[in-house]
Amino acid sequence: xxxxxxxxxxxxxxxxxxxxxxxxxxxxxxxxxxxxxxxxxxxxxxxxxxxxxxxxxxxxxxxxxxxxxxxxxxxxxxxxxxxxxxxxxxxxxxxxxxxxxxxxxxxxxxxxxx
Amino acid sequence: xxxxxxxxxxxxxxxxxxxxxxxxxxxxxxxxxxxxxxxxxxxxxxxxxxxxxxxxxxxxxxxxxxxxxxxxxxxxxxxxxxxxxxxxxxxxxxxxxxxxxxxxxxxxxxxxxx
Numbered sequence: 658x659x660x661x662x663x664x665x666x667x668x669x670x671x672x673x674x675x676x677x678x679x680x681x682x683x684x685x686x687x688x689x690x691x692x693x694x695x696x697x698x699x700x701x702x703x704x705x706x707x708x709x710x711x712x713x714x715x716x717x718x719x720x721x722x723x724x725x726x727x728x729x730x731x732x733x734x735x736x737x738x739x740x741x742x743x744x745x746x747x748x749x750x751x752x753x754x755x756x757x758x759x760x761x762x763x764x765x766x767x768x769x770x771x
Numbered sequence: 772x773x774x775x776x777x778x779x780x781x782x783x784x785x786x787x788x789x790x791x792x793x794x795x796x797x798x799x800x801x802x803x804x805x806x807x808x809x810x811x812x813x814x815x816x817x818x819x820x821x822x823x824x825x826x827x828x829x830x831x832x833x834x835x836x837x838x839x840x841x842x843x844x845x846x847x848x849x850x851x852x853x854x855x856x857x858x859x860x861x862x863x864x865x866x867x868x869x870x871x872x873x874x875x876x877x878x879x880x881x882x883x884x885x
Binding site for chain 2: 690764
């Protein structure tokens with residue numbers, strides 16, 4: 658079974674540009690999460706989808722961040738325009754529906770804004 | 772609000788010696804506790820979890836963790852460390868019920884010397 662897959666693995670962009678991160682969850686996992694780790698800090702929650710609906714987006718830092726999950730399958734996280742403080746590792750995770758279980762994480766996308 | 776504290780930025784241990792990585796948590800309700808590990812250039816990998824029952828839980832690669840409700844702790848342990856255990860370890864907590872998101876600690880780097 659394929660795990661959670663994230664694209665790209667690395668991205669270096671200039672301040673003011675736009676970047677789109679993609680996450681493909683494990684098939685059948687209704688729950689999809691985005692997290693971010695800024696260098697040396699905690700892994701912070703950004704957003705939680707249940708299927709295509711946003712269950713909780715309380716962690717989204719500001720309106721420069723837009724997450725979508727069309728059709729309840731893969732998800733994208735767009736940052737527009739990117740700022741220096743957006744640099745970090747963005748993790749995606751998924752988990753099965755209505756089961757108390759661990760979340761399965763992707764390898765992360767390392768975003769560097771210069 | 773939920774929180775996790777990992778008081779040590781780094782833990783150094785010699786191969787063959789026992790290791791402990793500390794974690795304390797705060798949550799308003801029954802906790803659901805996890806340890807994840809991140810090897811270099813890899814994603815977060817699930818190690819073990821505590822839901823209810825026996826306070827000592829066993830996980831992957833010979834790791835175990837002890838849940839202590841009175842001390843609100845969930846320390847990660849291994850009787851005999853391997854050099855290959857060197858990695859970044861994250862403790863996480865969520866509420867047992869409902870749509871509760873994971874709250875992570877800042878991580879502890881474990882370095883096992885030969």
